[in-house]
Amino acid sequence: MTLEILITLLIVLAVLGALASNRVPADMTMMAALVLVLITGLISPGEALSGFANPGLMTIAALYVVAAALRDTGAIYWVAHRLLGQPKSVLSSQFRLIAPASILSAFLNNTTVVAMMIPAVQEWAQRLRLSASKLLLPLSYAAILGGTCTLIGTSTNLVVDGLVQEKGLPAFGIFDVAWVGVPVLLGGAAFMLLISRFLLPNRASMASQWEDAREYHVEMLVAKGSPLAGRTIQDAGLRNLTHGFLTDIQRDERLFTAVGPEMTLQEGDLLAFVGVPECARELQRINGLQAAHGGAHKLGLNNHQRHLV
Incomplete structure (x- = not known):
């Protein structure tokens, strides 16, 4: 084992430990790792900065701008209230949640979709007198599965597409991955609708306790x-x-x-x-x-x- 391999392994382990501890923001952790491999001479400055020219990375940055506009204008709440409706049971509420979350995440970054919809889903659950714990994990998994249906649905697909183009291979189309993503989404949605309500806890929200709340x-x-x-x-x-x-x-x-x-x-x-x-x-x-x-x-x-x- 060479010195370069040892240093690389130590940096990777340190990054994994920092991400697992959640004490340092992920962006600071990744940038610190980039600086370390640069100053130790493992990569050249050109190689260190080449990732910022990746078209997939730029697309991800643009999608965050779109997501911020949806959040700040209140559009995500309009979508939530229009599509979620007034279901009467946990099963129907999960179905009304999984469908819009997976569709949105197919065209927006799934992490951003979850972050935007969590407050709307929590308020929706309180209004319906349902436990939010029955809805938040299905929301997360629906966004993950929906992101696999298109090229822009998840940052991983965009980064891979950028690497493919760098090697001179033809780029992916926006729906090329749908042949795999859509069946996976349907299978995952069916599992969540049929099984998840037996596995997820039924926790009451403290925000719904009005008796002790100051008016x-x-x-x-x-x-x-x-x-x-x-x-x-x-x-x-x-x-x-x-x-x-x-x-x-x-x-x-x-x-x-x-x-x-x-x-x-x-x-x-x-x-x-x-x-x-x-x-x-x-x-x-x-x-x-x-x-x-x-x-x-x-x-x-x-x-x-x-x-x-």
Whole structure:
């Protein structure tokens, strides 16, 4: 065994240990490994930087931009609420979850799909009074299996395609791997639908425990030109909130305290909600509502710019 082989093995073992411990971010671990093999002379600077010119890597970076747009615009929540619906059992809820998750992950990075859908699925499970533990693992596996159906569904396929092109071989088509991926997806989905509910635990979410939760008062305004104007409270989705309850509506000088689900919303309505602190975040994601008081612009700040006091 040469010195280069020994150093390479030590670096690989150190990377595996760092990834397994989860104490260091994966990107820092991989970049540190790249720097180590570079300064030890195992590879040249040209070889170290060649991966950044891989078209597959650039495609992955572009897909993350698309995923960020879907997350920040709330499109992923619209998709979740439209496609997930109101199933009555664990079996039907898993079926309604596996189908959109696998389709989305076929055209977006599966890790990003899971990260975006976890909050939506948790709220969905709370609204249906189902255990989220019955849905989160099927979500993860559906995204993994769906990613194997297309070339851009998973970063691994894109990296392999880039290596193939570097060797002068013909590139893969976007659906060339579907002949293997689709049967694997169907088989995995059938297993999850038939067997997973017997294997997954049934854990209640702490967020669904309202008895000991401190109540908060939140006021939201139906904005001018809001798509909620002219719709009933039931149709606007304000009757089935997970973390809050609509108590009254102020319209000009009138106050409506007995708010029924058939009441029609109008522009300028001031809606008062009572619930747990997560209610404000839930209402923020509803298109057409805006915070009624000053400081609403702070909701547009990025997570790293916010400070909890």
